[in-house]
Amino acid sequence: MKVMKKRGFCQLLLITALLVGSATLFFVIGALGPPSSRVTYHHFHTCVVPSAGGHIWDPTYELINDESCNKIGRHLEMEAKATLKDYPLQNILFYTQIPYIKDHVMSRLFQHLITDLGIQFSSTDYIRRLMDYGLNMLRFEVALGYRDAVQGPWHRMARANVTRTLRCQLNNWGYLSCDHLPFFELGSCHHKQYLVNLVFPSLPLGNSLKEFSGLAPVSKLTTYVMHQSIGFTRLWLALKSVCCPVTALALVWFLRRAAAAVSTSLIEKSLAFLGTCLVLYNVPLELLSLFFDCPWLLVANDFRQGLFIAALFSFWVIFVGEHKPQEDGAVKSHIGHYWRQIGVVAVTCVFLFVYEFCERGIQAVYPFYSLWSNWLSTTIAWMFIGTAALSAALYMVVLVAMVIGVYWNIKKRRENLSQMSASARNRFEAMFSHLRFFLGLTMVVAMVTVGTVVLPSELLLHHWQQGRAQYSFYSALLTGNYGLWNTYSVLMLVLHTPATADAVAADCPPERDATQKLLTKQSHD
16 A cells, blocks of 8 residues: 555656656746847938828839938938928928848848837927827828848838827826837748838827927837847747657547547547647747748737637636536536536637737738727727636636535545445545646646736836846746646646556456445435
8 A cells, every 4th residue: 555655656746847847947948048029129210302192102102211312302310300390291201221220131030020119209298288189199101111132122011091099198207208109010020121111191289380380299200129039939949849749749649549448538538639739839830931921920820829728728627527526426528518617718719819810810911000009999909808818817716616626526535435445445545646636737737827818918028128137037938838838738648548448458346336336425415
């Protein structure tokens, strides 16, 4: 008996060491490795041309950069406010190049581009009047171009008439300032250089107050560009290239054992679905962006991760629920018994998918679109995110309640073990110990997974402000979660493999039916 207990304890200790060690290794790799993202800012230059709007909408007009501005117009700096006030807005065009240094090029390992537009107004009096009059809508026309060489013509990529909502408030120093505006987003960084042209058809209060005519209210325009770092992309591709074949082998082994089994339970079926979703998530699809333009890649990656999270959440519900007998002593062996719990998971995933599709799905074909551009779409976006967050919180409450119920059921069942023989008692004691361990393990992974739904944005902001820090917390969070999910799923695939017919015949003691009846007797009392 002591030998069996010692062996069971060593098995659980080994499983714990594998899970904790693997997750810690992935976390340390992310923390000590390159940061996940990099942020640069680019100031806009000013060019006075005969028809600024024509360069945005007329395809026969060339996009403006330093060379073309000197040919057809006059290059002016925004510091010359007195000069710029004398020109009408329709003759003033702003332009900037990404990357800012002309002989530098972008890398396809950047994976994506996410940009914000920063507008610095010349006076707080102008901002205060905008707030007092409720004139918080800013409209501008913008065109985006690209080229695949340091020298050469620019090709138009997209153009739009954009409206954004100004959100201005007092900063920490007591001055009025406005938040950055969402600008454009590219799902892949396929070209070497990008060029942005921007024109203000009009500015609020420009036609009614002379002191705010022309470009007088604006003192500086800046675009903030965020992309994935080259080092983190290489690290992420390396991790996926290692994890994908490992999880695929574990899934194939599990499915072969399931095919040879006498029967498969609902837990094993949900495990097969979980393993399939994990392998799909681990496929290094990002490699395609190194050879092809894939503006849909961000949506595809988020969809694959969401599908895996949905499968993982559903598996937890089924895994816990199948170990809690009904009143008649039978287990729930059909997925329809869990429609309430899985319905909560479905609501969470559907709302997040709709938000994702409405944001990045549209940006794949129209990069200047943003759900945060006006009050109505912002309210709808927060409704989707809030509903998903409430559903995730409700899911955790339900899962915790189910786990507590299973623990309580185990406690009542153990009271019947004294009536069994020593061998049967030892066998079920070991079974209960393993079940308690896996339930606790599941709860830890579930809390970490649900908790990190809120944390990433805050940690990403911290990394943005502390870009030169020694450790990258957001990178560690990404790689740590990735390692935790892979290790947990592989352990479940290996340790919950269906028993084959030969194994069942060799492991069927004569007292099995009697002990099972004894264990379920408590449910009838």
